[in-house]
Amino acid sequence: MKLDAKIPGGPLESKWSRYKEECKLVNPANKRKFSVIVVGTGLAGASAAATLGEMGYNVICFCYQDSARRAHSIAAQGGINAAKNYPSDGDSVHRLFYDTIKGGDFRAREANVHRLAEVSNNVIDQCVAQGVPFAREYGGLLTNRSFGGTQVSRTFYARGQTGQQLLLGAYQALSRQVALGKVKVFSRTEMLDLVVVDGYAKGIVVRDMVTGKISSYAADAVVLATGGYGNTFFLSTNARGCNAMAVWRSYKRGAGFANPCYTQIHPTCIPVSGDHQSKLTLMSESLRNDGRVWVPMKKGDKRPPNQIPENERDYYLETRYPSFGNLAPRDVTSRAAKLVCDAGRGVGATGLGVYLDFSEAIGRLGRRTIEEKYGNLFEMYERITGEDAYEVPMRIFPAIHYTMGGLWVDYNLMSTIPGLFVLGEANFSDHGANRLGASALMQGLSDGYFVLPTTIGNYFGSSKKFVPSTDAPEFKEAEERVIGRLNKLMSIKGSRTPTSFHRELGKLLWDNCGMARSEQSLKTAIKKIQVIRDEFWKNLKLVGATDELNQTLEYANRVSDYMEFAELLCKDALERRESCGGHFRVEYQTEDNEAKRDDENFAHVAVWEYKGEGKEPVRNVEPLNYEVVKMTQRSYK
Amino acid sequence: MNLNLKVWRQKNETSEGEMKSYVAKDVSPDMSFLEMLDVVNEELIMKGEDPIAFDSDCREGICGTCSMVVNGVPHGPQRGTTVCQLHMRHFKDGDSIAIEPWRAKPFPILKDLITNRQAFDRILQAGGYISVNTGNVGDANALPIAKDKADQAMDAAACIGCGACVAACKNASAMLFVSAKVGHLGFLPQGQPERDRRVWRMISQMDKEGFGNCTNTYACESVCPKRISAMFISRMNRDYAMAVAKGECNNL
Numbered sequence: 001m002k003l004d005a006k007i008p009g010g011p012l013e014s015k016w017s018r019y020k021e022e023c024k025l026v027n028p029a030n031k032r033k034f035s036v037i038v039v040g041t042g043l044a045g046a047s048a049a050a051t052l053g054e055m056g057y058n059v060i061c062f063c064y065q066d067s068a069r070r071a072h073s074i075a076a077q078g079g080i081n082a083a084k085n086y087p088s089d090g091d092s093v094h095r096l097f098y099d100t101i102k103g104g105d106f107r108a109r110e111a112n113v114h115r116l117a118e119v120s121n122n123v124i125d126q127c128v129a130q131g132v133p134f135a136r137e138y139g140g141l142l143t144n145r146s147f148g149g150t151q152v153s154r155t156f157y158a159r160g161q162t163g164q165q166l167l168l169g170a171y172q173a174l175s176r177q178v179a180l181g182k183v184k185v186f187s188r189t190e191m192l193d194l195v196v197v198d199g200y201a202k203g204i205v206v207r208d209m210v211t212g213k214i215s216s217y218a219a220d221a222v223v224l225a226t227g228g229y230g231n232t233f234f235l236s237t238n239a240r241g242c243n244a245m246a247v248w249r250s251y252k253r254g255a256g257f258a259n260p261c262y263t264q265i266h267p268t269c270i271p272v273s274g275d276h277q278s279k280l281t282l283m284s285e286s287l288r289n290d291g292r293v294w295v296p297m298k299k300g301d302k303r304p305p306n307q308i309p310e311n312e313r314d315y316y317l318e319t320r321y322p323s324f325g326n327l328a329p330r331d332v333t334s335r336a337a338k339l340v341c342d343a344g345r346g347v348g349a350t351g352l353g354v355y356l357d358f359s360e361a362i363g364r365l366g367r368r369t370i371e372e373k374y375g376n377l378f379e380m381y382e383r384i385t386g387e388d389a390y391e392v393p394m395r396i397f398p399a400i401h402y403t404m405g406g407l408w409v410d411y412n413l414m415s416t417i418p419g420l421f422v423l424g425e426a427n428f429s430d431h432g433a434n435r436l437g438a439s440a441l442m443q444g445l446s447d448g449y450f451v452l453p454t455t456i457g458n459y460f461g462s463s464k465k466f467v468p469s470t471d472a473p474e475f476k477e478a479e480e481r482v483i484g485r486l487n488k489l490m491s492i493k494g495s496r497t498p499t500s501f502h503r504e505l506g507k508l509l510w511d512n513c514g515m516a517r518s519e520q521s522l523k524t525a526i527k528k529i530q531v532i533r534d535e536f537w538k539n540l541k542l543v544g545a546t547d548e549l550n551q552t553l554e555y556a557n558r559v560s561d562y563m564e565f566a567e568l569l570c571k572d573a574l575e576r577r578e579s580c581g582g583h584f585r586v587e588y589q590t591e592d593n594e595a596k597r598d599d600e601n602f603a604h605v606a607v608w609e610y611k612g613e614g615k616e617p618v619r620n621v622e623p624l625n626y627e628v629v630k631m632t633q634r635s636y637k
Numbered sequence: 638m639n640l641n642l643k644v645w646r647q648k649n650e651t652s653e654g655e656m657k658s659y660v661a662k663d664v665s666p667d668m669s670f671l672e673m674l675d676v677v678n679e680e681l682i683m684k685g686e687d688p689i690a691f692d693s694d695c696r697e698g699i700c701g702t703c704s705m706v707v708n709g710v711p712h713g714p715q716r717g718t719t720v721c722q723l724h725m726r727h728f729k730d731g732d733s734i735a736i737e738p739w740r741a742k743p744f745p746i747l748k749d750l751i752t753n754r755q756a757f758d759r760i761l762q763a764g765g766y767i768s769v770n771t772g773n774v775g776d777a778n779a780l781p782i783a784k785d786k787a788d789q790a791m792d793a794a795a796c797i798g799c800g801a802c803v804a805a806c807k808n809a810s811a812m813l814f815v816s817a818k819v820g821h822l823g824f825l826p827q828g829q830p831e832r833d834r835r836v837w838r839m840i841s842q843m844d845k846e847g848f849g850n851c852t853n854t855y856a857c858e859s860v861c862p863k864r865i866s867a868m869f870i871s872r873m874n875r876d877y878a879m880a881v882a883k884g885e886c887n888n889l
């Protein structure tokens with residue numbers, strides 16, 4: 001596998017502007033002749049599809065929900081970063097770039113991250129022009145708040161519904177293109193395979209989720225913006241439908257998969273309440289602006305929180321990380337919570353929880369201010385737990401939230417398959433081993449509004465144009481493959497539901513490849529995954545048929561991918577013999593339990609190459625060369 | 638606790654449906670309503686019966702996917718709450734619960750509790766946006782917007798497009814949904830140039846889709862999980878009258 005990141009030459013600050021000046025263009029009359037498939041209508045997919053339509057390309061766009069507006073991005077709460085420096089607190093493109101590189105524990109590509117920081121400001125301008133109702137000051141100007149891992153206020157927000165408002169902005173732009181006839185959207189349509197013709201990505205095979213009909217679409221290029229793979233762990237903060245199918249099946253067609261072991265565990269989620277749990281709910285990181293995290297000093301202290309006096313409380317983030325305090329980054333904060341809970345000082349019925357306490361902020365700012373800032377989050381907390389967080393502290397615990405790994409892409413956002421572009425959470429490119437809060441929305445919209453529309457023109461301008469017919473043998477083969485798999489799932493007729501298999505796999509991953517990983521736990525996990533997978537293919541139980549609306553079949557099909565992908569995730573974690581960001585190997589830690597990187601041996605991207613069923617995948621590397629930033633031990637003390 | 642469910646079962650868009658009875662056993666008060674249905678479905682699959690098909694995705698009350706009528710009320714008894722956020726602690730042992738899909742002509746039933754709500758997408762496509770291409774826009778702070786205006790725009794923009802308002806209305810009117818978008822963009826200076834055209838086109842599309850008229854019963858507002866105010870409907874009516882007076886309909 002050849003890994004050429006195609007990073008433009010010249011100084012870091014001018015790479016993107018130089019690229020834009022020198023890249024190939026497609027003239028307006030010719031754009032009409034090119035077609036693009038966009039899979040996904042989240043921030044990355046909707047913004048890309050709308051922009052490509054505006055430019056004149058013919059776009060067809062797919063999502064599994066019943067409307068493009070419901071993509072998982074809608075659930076993002078806290079905000080979106082940009083280097084505007086409106087509060088005049090010393091922010092700049094360079095600082096945003098540096099914070100993101102450092103936050104990612106020096107495992108991201110400098111050139112991509114710098115471009116992201118540059119483009120971030122255009123994203124905010126664009127959203128405001130579309131009518132996104134960001135929060136404002138009385139003077140009418142935009143207001144900002146802070147997020148973890150930074151010392152400036154650079155996060156724009158729309159109450160606790162930032163993702164919703166940004167996605168509606170992109171969805172509205174998309175709707176306009178639909179009305180103009182430049183984009184066609186197929187909802188309730190799931191991509192089941194990628195079609196590669198003569199080495200180029202030229203189409204996809206989809207299933208109509210209402211009728212079950214399998215069909216194919218061909219185009220000049222394919223763009224995947226299908227989100228992350230957090231649901232491999234069963235319980236996560238992702239929407240129920242989020243899945244790994246598009247990226248995993250593209251991997252099996254030849255796309256390199258980068259850093260699958262970089263998964264993010266979010267420190268502030270509502271703890272699990274029982275076996276019926278179908279997903280976990282995030283309490284936005286922005287709450288850590290005003291909430292203080294603590295546990296009792298004493299092990300096994302079961303007193304209600306308000307009866308524990310100040311001097312018997314351990315505000316462990318504030319003492320451990322004095323300069324960032326409650327706003328330490330996610331990986332650091334999650335591990336700190338695990339440490340106190342492992343020590344028997346966790347709270348709640350299960351002991352797997354810590355307090356997030358607002359009493360001090362309510363005293364200082366008044367209940368109304370807190371209501372205005374976080375009202376909807378407190379309400380959500382109340383609905384789920386039945387507790388009033390204005391009166392008693394919230395209980396929170398870490399949960400799987402985001403996946404930094406994804407399909408490998410070069411500077412053009414193109415995967416190792418020419419013509420296959422990957423945007424948003426589905427690619428690996430910008431967050432290294434840990435993503436900072438409010439950076440995913442920034443990345444999704446940067447990729448979709450600004451980066452891909454430029455780089456795809458460069459691709460079209462420099463390669464031979466052809467669109468195969470969907471009758472070509474490659475399409476027929478792919479259709480047969482997916483139909484075969486669906487029929488196989490239906491024919492097992494065993495005695496366990498897809499949920500029971502998924503739950504078992506998820507628990508195995510969480511226990512062995514979650515917040516702490518070791519050589520032994522990973523080896524155990526890999527062995528057990530193979531056993532569960534074997535049983536899955538022998539003992540799965542489904543009902544209904546393939547040619548109808550069949551939610552159990554859809555789900556089983558996704559679970560069948562997790563059964564394979566989970567193994568790669570653990571292999572990657574096993575081979576990365578260091579700790580960095582969200583990947584914490586217990587063998588590699590400093591004396592005070594912080595992650596210990598090994599820059600000499602692991603300052604690279606691990607890119608996995610599929611070699612066929614039953615064969616060992618190959619681990620390739622893309623070295624990371626830091627030209628501007630000096631790698632240091634990440635410290636938030 | 639144990640509950641007696643009566644659930645609408647319908648194989649597909651063209652077949653007839655009927656209410657069927659199920660017992661939900663050992664329901665924990667901490668479960669969400671949809672988790673309770675998940676448990677019922679697991680049992681049905683084990684018995685080889687078709688599980689109850691229903692839509693959901695985020696399960697956090699924001700995507701607008703979940704959609705079912707619980708005991709006659711869209712999203713169920715708790716105000717300001719989607720059914721995915723409704724928890725079983727609001728029910729008690731032995732309760733009977735009727736569960737039905739949204740019922741409105743423009744939302745045909747696809748299976749059991751799942752409906753087709755693409756009519757909402759088409760209304761948006763008719764004009765629910767600000768026509769601005771990517772790039773070439775001014776600095777975000779070049780245009781100050783009074784905080785109260787921005788806040789009101791946000792109040793309207795909070796709509797999740799679930800369709801509960803339509804399901805609650807005896808006329809299957811979509812006025813609350815449409816007025817939320819018209820209100821959101823209409824409060825902002827960016828939305829002014831297309832204000833007349835937008836309201837005229839969105840309402841025309843709404844009529845074309847077969848949604849009914851508003852007769853001011855406010856059922857929509859009372860079931861809206863985001864508590865969108867019916868005040869936006871009166872505001873939209875004024876906008877619409879203005880657009881008609883200005884002859885917007887003649888410009889199309």
Ligand SMILES: Cc1cc2nc3c(=O)[nH]c(=O)nc-3n(C[C@H](O)[C@H](O)[C@H](O)COP(=O)(O)OP(=O)(O)OC[C@H]3O[C@@H](n4cnc5c(N)ncnc54)[C@H](O)[C@@H]3O)c2cc1C
Pocket residue numbers: 039040041042043044045062063064065071072073074075076077078079080162163189190191192225226227228237238239242243245246282401402423424425426437438439440441442444
């Ligand atoms: C609860 C929560 C809160 C968050 N809050 C923040 C925040 O405050 N700030 C921040 O920066 N980030 C936040 N994040 C992260 C951020 O929301 C996501 O990383 C980001 O929205 C992903 O966008 P995306 O466009 O890449 O993918 P998604 O929004 O996940 O969209 C994926 C799209 O792909 C489609 N799709 C997937 N597979 C298929 C298939 N096989 N066939 C057809 N279609 C398919 C889906 O239908 C969907 O349209 C949050 C995440 C969560 C879970």
Ligand code: FES
Pocket residue numbers: 692693694695696697698699700701702703719720721722
């Ligand atoms: S499932 Fe998203 S609002 Fe209920």
